Amino acid sequence: MxxxxxxxxxxxxxxxxxxxxxxxxxxxxxxxxxxxxxxxxxxxxxxxxxxxxLGLEQDSRLKQGTIDAVTRYGTQFAISRAYMSATPYTELETQLEKLFGGHVLATPTTTLGHIAALPVLIQKGDVIIIDQMAHNSMQTAAKLVQADGVPVETLLHGNLELLEERINVLSKQYRHVWYLTDGIYSMFGDRAPVHELGQLLNRYEQLHLYFDDAHGMSWIGKHGRGYVLDCLPIQERMVVATSLCKAYAAGGGALIFPNARMHRHVKNCGGPMIFSGPIQPPMLGAALASARIHLSPxxxxxxxxxxxxxxxxxxxxxxxxxxxxxxxxxxxxxxxxxxxxxxxxxxxxxxxxxxxxxxxxxxxxxxxxxxxxxxxxxxxxxxxxxxxxxxxxxxxxxxxxxxxxxxxxxxxxx
CATH class of the missing domain: 3.90.1150.10 (Aspartate Aminotransferase, domain 1)
Known part of the structure; x- marks a missing residue:
């Protein structure tokens, strides 16, 4: 049985x-x-x-953006982005790069963004440390990397002293030490110690930071770029994933990279970027309307x-x-x-x-x-x-x- x-x-x-x-x-x-x-x-x-x-899901401009997009492009554009992207994608990713200040890849969801990025960025010879309270979507993606032979350690929530201790130990054994954490934690609403993590990034050359800032998006930061990027602008050895579904009030997610190489590798090789469906035209229209609000005073x-x-x-x-x-x-x-x-x-x-x-x-x-x-x-x-x-x-x-x-x-x- x-x-x-x-x-x-x-x-x-x-x-x-x-x-x-x-x-x-x-x-x-x-x-x-x-x-x-x-x-x-x-x-x-x-x-x-x-x-x-921010209540933008009821904003008339986002509603009209959705209506205009579906009128022009239909309800869906059912082609993998590995072959072709719907017309609004180009403008959306350009606007998001202005908003975030990094190289941006729009993803169907934040979860699929994690699943696309982590197996490409983190390889054998690396090690993952993940905060105990990191979002389940990131923990799921980490398990995919673990299945390929990358060790994963779970860290007691927000324990910076223990984190630095583990970085010290693991950096002697592994090529890169990846720390995965939320920006704003989805259950308790507490904030990651981003400034302190930035200091660790400067002290340890093997440390890489990967943030999920889905709940920090829009309501804080210049242009609503989120809690993490408000504290620590994108830099080498740092990746931020966020959501366009919550305070941004559209659909999909976004990955923000410090360089074109990381962006290219995830776009070209990330599983969901090849085999999953794209953000569909109605939500692309809403996302563009939201971007215009975010980039305004x-x-x-x-x-x-x-x-x-x-x-x-x-x-x-x-x-x-x-x-x-x-x-x-x-x-x-x-x-x-x-x-x-x-x-x-x-x-x-x-x-x-x-x-x-x-x-x-x-x-x-x-x-x-x-x-x-x-x-x-x-x-x-x-x-x-x-x-x-x-x-x-x-x-x-x-x-x-x-x-x-x-x-x-x-x-x-x-």
Whole structure:
């Protein structure tokens, strides 16, 4: 009899229990989106889970860019980029190079960008160190490289002292030491120590840095180039991957290289660049419209509006003494609740009060660091944010009550 690996069985059970209690894999009931609310269970609730941080997915210019592109080029251009690219690609990558300040390769998604880049850039004789909390998409791509004989070490999250120790040891054994990490971590919303990593890059010639800055894109940095490139402009021995799907509000991803050689090798040899489909014309049109906003002074105003909301939320969290994972300077916030059933209760209570947040449990976080994750966008008002934080504070004693927790263990996912 065929048996599933233990991790498949474990995750499948967690998701199945989450499904039975309405905590995961929901489908909205809206006939149209406004960015601020979604319809669940027949009523409108405030959406504190959206990753379109600047709210550009509702911008009329991006919508019109999509309409114009689909009118001119159709719904798709079904040819591998190894043979031919749709007309808007040339303009898009040129605009993105102005935005990022490096050699840019647009990819169908950020995940496929990782899968294209890492097996080409990292070869036998190299070694990978990856942050424990690096996004799953990067960890998946690292496993492909590992299958080709490249060792992979997992580093305790954000431990710079241990990182430098391992660089010292591994640089004596391997040609290149690649450190893979996020810019903004997708669960806790904390930031990678990019300045310090830049200093390590200068000290160790064998060190190479590879960042996934999908959640840092657009809402910070000159032209919205993201958190990583705002701290550390692209330079030799450094690659940045990012997303055009989140705050950028279009589709696809982008790889930013320090030189034409790396760019050429990944474009010519990266599996998804040869065998996967391209970004399709409608999203190319949206991406070009978004690029024009990013390259204009308007992006600064949009960023400031979001920054005001982030600062306001931090003040409220401190005032209500809510146990956050970290003092987030990003639009992502994480409330630590410990056991999974406690987090499940909180998500349900908040939804009852009209606030949709994310239920965060294993494998997204470790088993005893379960909690609720919520995000801020420009769609949400200061009153909306105040209402959510008040609701969290009001329900926190309730979910942490011993009797409540014991009763919940019988019916809420573990």
């Amino acid at each position: 065929e048996t599933q690996p233990n991790w498949v069985t474990t995750i499948d059970k967690i998701v199945d229990m989450g499904l039975s209690h309405g905590l995961v894999q929901r489908t909205t009931e809206d006939e149209a989106f406004n960015g601020r609310t979604i319809c669940l269970n027949g009523r409108q609730v405030l959406n504190f889970a959206l990753c379109s941080y 308007e992006i600064n105003c949009l960023q400031l509006e979001l920054q005001d909301r982030i600062a306001f939320c931090n003040r409220l969290l401190k005032a209500f003494e809510i146990p956050v994972a970290c003092s987030s300077q990003s639009p992502i916030f994480y409330i630590k609740l410990g056991l999974p059933h406690v987090a499940g209760d909180m998500v349900k209570y908040l939804l009852d009060e009209g606030f949709y947040t994310n239920h965060a449990v294993y494998p997204a976080v470790s088993r005893r660091k379960s909690g609720i994750r919520f995000t801020l966008t420009r769609h949400l008002s200061f009153d909306d944010i105040h209402g959510l934080i008040e609701a969290i504070a009001r329900n926190l004693p309730r979910v942490m009550d011993t009797k409540s927790r014991k009763g919940a263990e019988k019916c809420v996912p573990l």
